[in-house]
Amino acid sequence: LAQIDYPSNRLANVADLKVNEPVDIEYPDADSPGVLLKLGQSVEGGVGPDGDIVAFSTLCPHKGFNMSYNGEDHTLNCPGHFSRFDVEAGGQQTWGHATSNVPQFTLRVDDKGDIYAEGCSDLIYGRMSNVL
Ligand code: FES
Numbered sequence: 798l799a800q801i802d803y804p805s806n807r808l809a810n811v812a813d814l815k816v817n818e819p820v821d822i823e824y825p826d827a828d829s830p831g832v833l834l835k836l837g838q839s840v841e842g843g844v845g846p847d848g849d850i851v852a853f854s855t856l857c858p859h860k861g862f863n864m865s866y867n868g869e870d871h872t873l874n875c876p877g878h879f880s881r882f883d884v885e886a887g888g889q890q891t892w893g894h895a896t897s898n899v900p901q902f903t904l905r906v907d908d909k910g911d912i913y914a915e916g917c918s919d920l921i922y923g924r925m926s927n928v929l
Contacts, residue, residue, distance in 0.1 A: 800917075800918060801918075801920065802916040803824070808824065808833050809911075809912050810912065811906060814834075816836070816849075817835070817837060818835070819866040821833075824854075824917075825917070830855045830856065830863055832852065833852045833912070835850050836871060842887055842903070844904045851884055851901065851902075853900065854899055854901075856922035857880055859875065859893070861922040862875050862876055862877035863876075871884050873888075875895075878893060880892060880895045882895075882899040888901045897919065900917045900918050900921050901918040902916070
């Protein structure tokens with residue numbers, strides 16, 4: 798996987814987030830929907846005081862359907878061909894047709910608790926290169 802740097806965007810503040818309540822985001826631009834999550838336990842790539850805040854693209858890496866968050870098993874679920882991705886394990890695919898994991902956004906939290914996205918773990922669906 799290739800880490801891709803995108804411009805820094807403020808997504809939310811840690812005080813805005815509640816455990817297991819997904820927040821819709823767009824990153825790095827309006828054509829790229831994603832989800833910001835507080836999972837309630839420290840996970841891979843997690844930031845914030847509890848190490849549990851993560852963000853992912855919600856475009857399925859198979860064919861680009863927009864996925865939704867399943868709070869019962871902490872996965873992103875694709876309505877296209879039913880792939881599932883584990884948000885507690887860096888977006889690892891746990892079932893389905895996709896041939897890659899779903900890109901995880903790289904997050905940073907500043908001393909005011911503002912959460913910034915600054916990059917991505919892999920190419921977002923439909924993008925041919927790491928430029929906007
Ligand atoms: Fe998501 Fe096919 S588009 S599994």
